[in-house]
Amino acid sequence: xxxxxxxxxxxxxxxxxxxxxxxxxxxxxxxxxxxxxxxxxxxxxxxxxxxxxxxxxxxxxxxxxxxxxxxxxxxxxxxxxxxxxxxxxxxxxxxxxxxxxxxxxxxxxxxxxxxxxxxxxxxxxxxxxxxxxxxxx
Amino acid sequence: xxxxxxxxxxxxxxxxxxxxxxxxxxxxxxxxxxxxxxxxxxxxxxxxxxxxxxxxxxxxxxxxxxxxxxxxxxxxxxxxxxxxxxxxxxxxxxxxxxxxxxxxxxxxxxxxxxxxxxxxxxxxxxxxxxxxxxxxxxxxxxxxxxxxxxxxxxxxxxxxxxxxxxxxxxxxxxxxxxxxxxxxxxxxxxxxxxxxxxxxxxxxxxxxxxxxxxxxxxxxxxxxxxxxxxxxxxxxxxxxxxxxxxxxxxxxxxxxxxxxxxxxxxxxxxxxxxxxxxxxxxxxxxxxxx
Numbered sequence: 001x002x003x004x005x006x007x008x009x010x011x012x013x014x015x016x017x018x019x020x021x022x023x024x025x026x027x028x029x030x031x032x033x034x035x036x037x038x039x040x041x042x043x044x045x046x047x048x049x050x051x052x053x054x055x056x057x058x059x060x061x062x063x064x065x066x067x068x069x070x071x072x073x074x075x076x077x078x079x080x081x082x083x084x085x086x087x088x089x090x091x092x093x094x095x096x097x098x099x100x101x102x103x104x105x106x107x108x109x110x111x112x113x114x115x116x117x118x119x120x121x122x123x124x125x126x127x128x129x130x131x132x133x134x135x136x137x
Numbered sequence: 138x139x140x141x142x143x144x145x146x147x148x149x150x151x152x153x154x155x156x157x158x159x160x161x162x163x164x165x166x167x168x169x170x171x172x173x174x175x176x177x178x179x180x181x182x183x184x185x186x187x188x189x190x191x192x193x194x195x196x197x198x199x200x201x202x203x204x205x206x207x208x209x210x211x212x213x214x215x216x217x218x219x220x221x222x223x224x225x226x227x228x229x230x231x232x233x234x235x236x237x238x239x240x241x242x243x244x245x246x247x248x249x250x251x252x253x254x255x256x257x258x259x260x261x262x263x264x265x266x267x268x269x270x271x272x273x274x275x276x277x278x279x280x281x282x283x284x285x286x287x288x289x290x291x292x293x294x295x296x297x298x299x300x301x302x303x304x305x306x307x308x309x310x311x312x313x314x315x316x317x318x319x320x321x322x323x324x325x326x327x328x329x330x331x332x333x334x335x336x337x338x339x340x341x342x343x344x345x346x347x348x349x350x351x352x353x354x355x356x357x358x359x360x361x362x363x364x365x366x367x368x369x370x371x372x373x374x375x376x377x378x379x380x381x382x383x384x385x386x387x388x389x390x391x392x393x394x395x396x397x398x399x400x401x402x403x404x405x406x407x408x409x410x411x412x413x414x415x416x417x418x419x420x421x422x423x424x425x426x427x
């Protein structure tokens with residue numbers, strides 16, 4: 001079952017595709033996308049992507065955070081996090097920085113993890129710099 | 138130079154009771170100009186075009202949504218400012234711009250704050266605010282306009298509209314979006330608006346909202362807003378997306394309302410145009426400025 005915060009996110013997303021809606025083609029967005037219906041084609045967004053519990057998607061999908069609680073037949077490319085909840089089913093390959101898979105979720109495919117480099121390296125660098133400054137003082 | 142186009146039928150002849158006070162107020166504010174009354178539907182467009190040709194740089198629609206829509210369809214130059222003095226039965230456009238009565242409208246005209254909105258083309262018509270189809274157009278055909286006086290009449294209107302909604306058969310709908318994808322669904326209502334009208338700081342883009350069969354509570358809420366003369370919200374929408382161009386087909390074909398007026402039928406192509414209208418508006422509400 002979708003959690004309450006999932007539903008909140010659904011209503012706030014820039015693009016919301018309801019249950020019972022069928023899409024064919026390429027959906028491109030600059031904002032968050034939430035899908036409860038069915039789609040065949042491709043989804044590309046620079047925001048977050050949520051496939052709801054009723055969603056049936058046959059497409060390669062790309063987004064910042066990708067959350068699957070429905071069914072996806074296709075590859076996932078997420079710049080931040082990919083999560084597959086307990087009701088989610090993914091058949092395809094995943095390219096992501098962080099991955100979480102809930103108990104009972106189905107995932108058939110391979111994963112390639114990309115280290116979330118930039119942020120951690122900057123933090124380390126800033127900590128070192130701060131430490132150096134402290135020594136000089 | 139201000140040119141006032143007055144619809145004498147708007148708001149059941151509201152101009153007759155405020156005419157002298159309005160003229161006095163506009164004179165006090167230093168924005169009195171030429172006044173002209175329309176004599177029939179469609180004339181406000183021709184009058185707006187003629188006023189611009191005569192050299193007027195500000196055209197003010199004195200009426201409701203229908204009058205404003207006619208005026209913007211007659212604006213031929215980008216440098217012309219359009220104002221509204223809302224005296225119609227339906228003043229959704231003016232309300233969106235933060236203008237709620239003629240006294241405030243006069244002050245807004247004098248302050249002359251301009252906001253540019255992209256025009257939307259629906260077939261051969263242009264509009265700024267809202268296009269609707271589905272249950273709402275069906276309701277317009279089958280149920281009389283909202284009664285003004287008696288509570289019992291209003292309740293009867295509410296009941297008829299509510300029953301109509303419960304018995305409405307959703308339309309089969311196919312929408313082509315920006316030549317990128319096709320969307321197929323059953324729809325109860327569909328609205329297309331300029332996103333910027335909902336949020337003055339947003340870009341000019343079409344925002345398409347679709348609702349399938351609403352719940353009883355949503356239907357009641359919809360009818361209640363209608364009784365109050367307010368624009369239905371898209372709270373009940375189950376699908377919402379942004380676009381620059383959509384082509385909408387329905388089965389069976391259905392009527393389309395533009396800014397509250399039945400104009401044409403599906404299939405229809407709707408697109409955001411390069412044309413802009415500079416509206417004289419109240420300043421953006423606090424909280425919308427981010």
